[in-house]
Amino acid sequence: MKHIISALVENKPGVLAHVAGMFAARAFNIDSLVVGRTEDPELSRMTIVVIGDDRVLEQVRKQLAKIVPVVKVQDFVGQPVVARDLMLVTISAPPAKRAELLSLIEMFKGKVVDIGLKFIMVEISGPEAKIDAFISMCRPYGIKSVARTGTIAMSRQA
Amino acid sequence: MKSKSKSSAASAENSSIKTGAQIIVDTLIEQGVDTMFGYLGGVLLPLFDRLYDAPINFIIPRHEQGGCHMADAYARATGKTGVVIATSGPGACNLVTGLATAMMDSVPMVALTGQVRTELIGNDAFQEADTTGITRPVTKHNCIVKDVKDLGRTIREAFYIASTGRQGPVLIDLPVDVEVSKCKTDGSKKMSLPGYRLRAEGNARQISAAAKMINKSNKPVLYVGGGVISANASKELRAFAEKAHLPVTMTLLGLGSYDQNKPESLDMLGMHGSAYANYAVQECDLLIAVGARFDDRVTGKVKTFAANAKIIHIDVDPASISKNVSVDIPVVGDAKVILAQLAKEVEHKERKEWFKKIADWKKNFPLRYDKNSTIIKPQYVIEELYHQTKGQAIIATGVGQHQMWAAQFYKYSKARQFLTSGGLGTMGFGLPAAIGAQIAKPNETVIDIDGDSSFNMTMTELSTAVEHKLPIKVCILNNGYMGMVRQWQELFYNKRYSKSYLSNPDYATVAKALGAVGMTVDKKADVPKTIKAMLSEKRPCVVDFKIEREENVWPMVPAGKSIDEMDGLDILESMA
Numbered sequence: 001m002k003h004i005i006s007a008l009v010e011n012k013p014g015v016l017a018h019v020a021g022m023f024a025a026r027a028f029n030i031d032s033l034v035v036g037r038t039e040d041p042e043l044s045r046m047t048i049v050v051i052g053d054d055r056v057l058e059q060v061r062k063q064l065a066k067i068v069p070v071v072k073v074q075d076f077v078g079q080p081v082v083a084r085d086l087m088l089v090t091i092s093a094p095p096a097k098r099a100e101l102l103s104l105i106e107m108f109k110g111k112v113v114d115i116g117l118k119f120i121m122v123e124i125s126g127p128e129a130k131i132d133a134f135i136s137m138c139r140p141y142g143i144k145s146v147a148r149t150g151t152i153a154m155s156r157q158a
Numbered sequence: 159m160k161s162k163s164k165s166s167a168a169s170a171e172n173s174s175i176k177t178g179a180q181i182i183v184d185t186l187i188e189q190g191v192d193t194m195f196g197y198l199g200g201v202l203l204p205l206f207d208r209l210y211d212a213p214i215n216f217i218i219p220r221h222e223q224g225g226c227h228m229a230d231a232y233a234r235a236t237g238k239t240g241v242v243i244a245t246s247g248p249g250a251c252n253l254v255t256g257l258a259t260a261m262m263d264s265v266p267m268v269a270l271t272g273q274v275r276t277e278l279i280g281n282d283a284f285q286e287a288d289t290t291g292i293t294r295p296v297t298k299h300n301c302i303v304k305d306v307k308d309l310g311r312t313i314r315e316a317f318y319i320a321s322t323g324r325q326g327p328v329l330i331d332l333p334v335d336v337e338v339s340k341c342k343t344d345g346s347k348k349m350s351l352p353g354y355r356l357r358a359e360g361n362a363r364q365i366s367a368a369a370k371m372i373n374k375s376n377k378p379v380l381y382v383g384g385g386v387i388s389a390n391a392s393k394e395l396r397a398f399a400e401k402a403h404l405p406v407t408m409t410l411l412g413l414g415s416y417d418q419n420k421p422e423s424l425d426m427l428g429m430h431g432s433a434y435a436n437y438a439v440q441e442c443d444l445l446i447a448v449g450a451r452f453d454d455r456v457t458g459k460v461k462t463f464a465a466n467a468k469i470i471h472i473d474v475d476p477a478s479i480s481k482n483v484s485v486d487i488p489v490v491g492d493a494k495v496i497l498a499q500l501a502k503e504v505e506h507k508e509r510k511e512w513f514k515k516i517a518d519w520k521k522n523f524p525l526r527y528d529k530n531s532t533i534i535k536p537q538y539v540i541e542e543l544y545h546q547t548k549g550q551a552i553i554a555t556g557v558g559q560h561q562m563w564a565a566q567f568y569k570y571s572k573a574r575q576f577l578t579s580g581g582l583g584t585m586g587f588g589l590p591a592a593i594g595a596q597i598a599k600p601n602e603t604v605i606d607i608d609g610d611s612s613f614n615m616t617m618t619e620l621s622t623a624v625e626h627k628l629p630i631k632v633c634i635l636n637n638g639y640m641g642m643v644r645q646w647q648e649l650f651y652n653k654r655y656s657k658s659y660l661s662n663p664d665y666a667t668v669a670k671a672l673g674a675v676g677m678t679v680d681k682k683a684d685v686p687k688t689i690k691a692m693l694s695e696k697r698p699c700v701v702d703f704k705i706e707r708e709e710n711v712w713p714m715v716p717a718g719k720s721i722d723e724m725d726g727l728d729i730l731e732s733m734a
Contacts, residue, residue, distance in 0.1 A: 009353070010352065010353060012301070013302070014290055014291075014294070014300075014301065014302075017291065017294065018294055021294055021295055022295075025295050055480070055484075058480065059477065059481060062476050062477035063477050065476070065477075066475070066476075066477050067353070068298070068299040068319060068351065068353055068354050069353050070353045071352045071353040072353075
């Protein structure tokens, strides 16, 4: 099962290596890991998607909390949560296919951010499942490349 | 000898301009450091210049690993935080085994390492290594100080982190330019650790629930680990066990927390534990774990470990709870506080049948060896050591068969009496550990019960003991094998003794060459008088006991078996 874990960490060198190293050393599975600044320059937020059962997740939470520069750990399981991925995707788009593609992009509320003679680049955000669905819809046209951020999340009560 | 006169290092309080090196020395003294271990090097010269006349007893090992084990054992023997220092690159790398040893056994240590100048970092400079990167998995915390203004605070934080909660080693990497840059100090002792919180008291409701469960239990066992010793909670443990009337078994690191001479003691449990401890754990209806972590050498096959018992787990580290075994009542906090509170809430209960059963197991399955053998049995040497030291010596060990015999046949009555590498199983720990302990406790008898192969790994530290005129004793139980490995090859690899023997030097000659006393014993009849002579030596003394070469440690729970599926009980029986 996938869990989204959010960790507030001190913005210091080595913290990312420490967290990533702990996951590797304890054989925990990371699906995605996103680090970014917060409103406080001293703190960063890591959003980590982990695969494992409840017992594994309990250990992940505890081992994360044990790392000294990790200030707070939250597991969003069972909570109403807003979780989003951002993706840039370049799709083959010869002029004959463009109209069709644009309506597909419209349906997914994507945005065309670059265009060339034979391709378009689309920016799209949303829950992971929506991004996955968009990819499979685009596949028949030919996907040239994909860059995804991994999930960031926030609890609705926050 | 350098002078120990009162130096400029003494005052940390005043606001003044200081170099980084001076701040380091002042902060160490402020933290109560009077002894440290370490080896200098190029990038540490500014600091060592300040240590020249600092009121700190400085022990130079012959290898940084030795220094790290000495600081570790100093901490284990006293409860104070051990301090070790090493230079950049190879010096820092040589600390890794020692740090990992301390990490696995939760020993409070602060390691300081030199580093190349900050502007050279990342350039593959001479003697540069990514020390914080290399040591991150083997320290509780580590960091590099790049600004002299952060130095005092970082060192204070290191001592605080090392010595609180689940204790462990903390490393600070010190670029040489930070040692020489100056800054104004204001005497502030602030720390900034927003992510480090401690839970001391333990949840009152959980404690009451635990007490109720204990009061109801007819067949409880108290299972005690090294955490009780780290927490200085041996007294509280004994009071609690006595009040509730509980049989007590200990892990390798827990030995000494409870007096093994008491009838309630079940001695050590686990892979080479006593049969009566393992039977009691498997049959108990309540297992009360305190400061123990359900290590695989204790539980054997986890699924069947104490399968019929409810489990109470008291530990300072939340991550230890329900890691290997799922727990009914967890109590997170300081064992000293929680055990005192529990003692108030438990009732005395006779549990006659349970204690009768335990007494029968003890009678039927004692630890034994062949006393009629004409060859020197290792267990005999340890029993003789026990008798002649009246059970009062501090015992350090290497790792292997001799370590297990030292755990089985010396009966410990005091916390911090048995110093051994449990979690990591670091061969070569014994000699430097004995040195660290003797520095900490100059008036006690300190004995390294060692194996020949373990001793080989760090025997160069004998020079350190000679230099500091330490009256440590080293008893090498010499079977000419890596004994435990040989035992496994005998039992599980059809006696194919692949690479498990080596040609050893004459240890008595080596000892003499290094300036220590050296003796060899190959006759059983000479054991008592040689031990007597050894104990009266004022110089470091090495005794090479030529023991039975293929003696095995029994009982033994083969890997992956339940702890009541012990091999060797029939062999022990035949020695009666």
